[in-house]
Amino acid sequence: MGEQRTVTTRERIIEAAAELLADGGIDAVSTRAVAAAAGVQAPALYRLFGDKQGLLDAVTAHGFERYLMAKKAVAPSDDPVEDLRRGWDLHVEFGLTHPAFYVLMYGVPQPGRRPTAADDAYRLLVGILERVAEGGRLKVPVETAASIVHATNTGVTLSLISAEEKDPDVSTRTRDMVLASITTDELPQEDTTLSARALALDSTLNRQTHPLSPAEAALLRDWLHRLASN
Amino acid sequence: MGEQRTVTTRERIIEAAAELLADGGIDAVSTRAVAAAAGVQAPALYRLFGDKQGLLDAVTAHGFERYLMAKKAVAPSDDPVEDLRRGWDLHVEFGLTHPAFYVLMYGVPQPGRRPTAADDAYRLLVGILERVAEGGRLKVPVETAASIVHATNTGVTLSLISAEEKDPDVSTRTRDMVLASITTDELPQEDTTLSARALALDSTLNRQTHPLSPAEAALLRDWLHRLASN
């Protein structure tokens, strides 16, 4: 089959909604306005996207694609901690460049209604942190580090979005503070400390298959985390 | 005049709206539902609160009052850094106990639409930080510290609200990380470092009247911040 050259109705609708969102904020995105801008009638949206939330999910996924592409293209460098730093900055930059999109994704937590795009970004963060842990430079378990980085990164970005005078220094300060707290400055050639070895084992357990049962593995990982926290 | 013993219509409306918000989330708070629950007709809301946003502002202010009371009652201890720690925990606890209220206040940043209650809480934070700075235990300017603490505290709380399994360890870890990064462990009896003296002067300039003109003071404070950042 040849490529689809003509723009599909679905794409037209998503782009119309994205433009309305970027221009007039979330309030400007009504089913009628989107339908009119896309040159279609309202029920077409519902057949294509189910309901309005489905349309918004598609819009955020579409708008987030470029960001994820950039993040994926930039991520694999020699120094995973540097990747972490660049990922933080990219995150903040995306939020300030597309505030309406960003708030839609991270602003209002509704249980079970998390956009897929946000999950993808989180998994990408976990992947980088696993590489940091593999290099023996992570001071805390990967899950803990991911939660902390995610929480602080979104917190800073939302604060900057709502601030009328945006001070980028707050982002870099917080970023360096967080990274300094969860990583070690340099990789020790051979780290013989208890916590480092526990975390190294934890990291590889997380990534490889092993002969332990799920229950055994859960208990072991709990012990490893307790060993690492001393 | 005797005290107002009967509950005013305004109070009845606010309490009805607060109950709807706590029970069914923000979507359950419609003008009609609130009016019906308060035993009143819809236009009464508009005369009392202007529009729906005015009603929501009044509701958040009301719901936030107890929290602010608790925070004010707890705050003034001997150790302002400990006050900071308790303020952080109180903030997170309030968010997890009243998620719908919290999201209404901190979730969706709209320029110029920040609820008054959030401003009050921020000013309270700045007040504590000024006491920390006065004790010579703050490593960064008060405004910077306030921005960082606010951004990370709200970020952690929003993350916990949206997380299905809430790990309180993330909050305490981030809290201690932030506090360790912006404060010194112990107050030196006489801190003779350049940055400490610059920040001590900055802090008192902030709180007292002085003979410098506003322009001179702004320039001086800029210099002090640059001295402190080395």
Next chain:
DNA sequence: GGTTCGAGTTATCGGCGATACCTTGATCAA
């Protein structure tokens, strides 16, 4: 060549925020 079905239409529903206009009851000067 009739059938099926995807894709989009017209028409309409109930709920929402908001407002113009009316009613009522308390207050107070003449």
Next chain:
DNA sequence: TTGATCAAGGTATCGCCGATAACTCGAACC
């Protein structure tokens, strides 16, 4: 005492919104 005033709330209604039932049309398929 009475009539004007006005705060407080009610009645009726507007236009917009999300959503859906029921219909139309054209292409694909046997």
